Amino acid sequence: MEDMKEKIIFCRGGGCTAKLGAGALSSVLAKLPKKRDENLLVGFDSSDDAAVYRLNEDLAIVQTLDFFPPMVEDPYTFGKIAAANALSDIYAMGGTVKTALNIVCFPESYDLNILGEILRGGNEKVQEAGGVLAGGHSIMDTDIKYGLSVTGTIHPDKIYQNHGCQPGDxxxxxxxxxxxxxxxxxxxxxxxxxxxxxxxxxxxxxxxxxxxxxxxxxxxxxxxxxxxxxxxxxxxxxxxxxxxxxxxxxxxxxxxxxxxxxxxxxxxxxxxxxxxxxxxxxxxxxxxxxxxxxxxxxxxxxxxxxxxxxxxxxxxxxxxxxxxxxxxxxxxxxxxxxxxxxxxxxxxxxxx
Incomplete structure (x- = not known):
């Protein structure tokens, strides 16, 4: 187990430091065609934390996903951090967490007990959020990466967007x-x-x-x-x-x-x-x-x-x-x- 932890320590660019730069990302997204849908209240054409889609006058769903390589030694702690980070986007929009799906990249040669500890940490945070872990998807990779796709709910009139600042705030x-x-x-x-x-x-x-x-x-x-x-x-x-x-x-x-x-x-x-x-x-x-x-x-x-x-x-x-x-x-x-x-x-x- 100690040898496996060593490999996690030196994973390149752990956590959100692995994120693509804001300039590079915005230039790519700007070239994607946009389909207009009056019920898509928040999409990728803004810099918001999650997408919001209106189902009816009183209910909308909030969707986000986030995953990254480890930034700490302990797999269980890494699982908690990655899950808390992914769940955060729902809260940044003012929503309530409902379901989550695991996103896993894991080397085939690694001890599966490490993966078990990562998932255990993630599941604990989903439960603390009041949500339900409903499944996920995994692939083999050269490095460990973990995160969640999260769905929440929100009232369409109570969305926290990130560009509504007013002078004096x-x-x-x-x-x-x-x-x-x-x-x-x-x-x-x-x-x-x-x-x-x-x-x-x-x-x-x-x-x-x-x-x-x-x-x-x-x-x-x-x-x-x-x-x-x-x-x-x-x-x-x-x-x-x-x-x-x-x-x-x-x-x-x-x-x-x-x-x-x-x-x-x-x-x-x-x-x-x-x-x-x-x-x-x-x-x-x-x-x-x-x-x-x-x-x-x-x-x-x-x-x-x-x-x-x-x-x-x-x-x-x-x-x-x-x-x-x-x-x-x-x-x-x-x-x-x-x-x-x-x-x-x-x-x-x-x-x-």
Whole structure:
């Protein structure tokens, strides 16, 4: 079993760091023909987290899928992380999980007990979500990959899309950043056990609980922060004429991620995110580590929600009670015409 775990540790580009870059993906999707269907309320022509299809006036289904290679040693823990990550897209849309299907790539030469542990971890998270594991599909592959296809339900009038921000909205992040940097450091033996436990606790926590808090308030836009990092996911939320201002001193992150960034223990995914979106961000701080944390790809990251300012403090207090670092990290504003760089959509300052 130890030999098999060794192979999982060194799997290339584990977790959401394995995600294709946002620029490459959008250029491919833009070329696909689109079939118009008035009941497809959310499809791939937007940057939302899941598809939504209306069945009737009161009911729509939410569909998503997500899978990736391992980023931790333990197969059972990996199964929980991969499942929590896939389930998150349902919560980011405001939906309720109903069914899930396993997606498995597994080397024929590996011990099947490893696969059993991965599936056990995944099934536990599906059950915790209130859903039912209904089957799946597996193929032989040179590397391990695992995830879920998930179906949920939602009322057609209560969908959280990611582009409904309004000027004045406050931005709340429900989990800490730095997951990609910490897990990368761990693969080369540079992360402490405490930092990895913090990362695992975050990655295995369902966004269900934060979503249940948000359901009691006016959420104008919501997404989950995953492989594109906070900055790119935030940019996807901002419509034309809008910008965001972030407070670096309010960003929740795993403390050891700062040390990892300063030691250049970075991910290729983070650099793809910077290359794709860096020219739309103005950093008014001299803090390279914070820049990297903001571009860092997250696996099973938190929800990023735009809410009414008068509701933000109460929401934050309730999310804080869930036990993970979180924060009010910034606000949405109207774009100003006096900015020297018209492409700037996000300004990062030390505080607001």
């Amino acid at each position: 406050v931005l709340i992040l429900t989990k800490p950043l730095g997951i990609g940097i910490v897990t990368t450091a761990n693969r080369v033996g540079e992360a402490s056990g405490e930092a990895m436990q913090q990362a695992i606790a975050s990655m295995t926590t369902l966004n269900r609980y934060a979503a249940e808090v948000l359901a009691d308030y006016d959420v104008h836009a919501c997404t989950d922060v995953t492989g594109f990092g906070l900055i790119v996911h935030l940019l996807e939320m901002l419509q034309d004429g809008h910008m965001a201002r972030l407070a670096a001193n309010q960003i929740p992150y795993i403390e050891e991620a700062r040390h990892g960034a300063e030691e250049f223990l970075l991910t290729a995914g983070g650099q793809r995110n910077r290359n794709h979106a860096g020219d739309q961000v103005e950093f008014r701080i001299q803090d390279f580590a914070m820049e990297e944390i903001l571009f860092d790809p997250q696996t099973s990251g938190g929800l990023l929600a735009a809410v009414r300012p008068e509701q933000a403090t109460e929401i934050l207090q309730r999310v804080q009670a869930l036990g993970l670092p979180c924060g009010i990290i910034g606000r949405v504003e109207e774009s100003t015409s006096d900015r020297t760089n018209h492409r700037t959509k996000v300004i990062v300052e030390q505080n607001l």
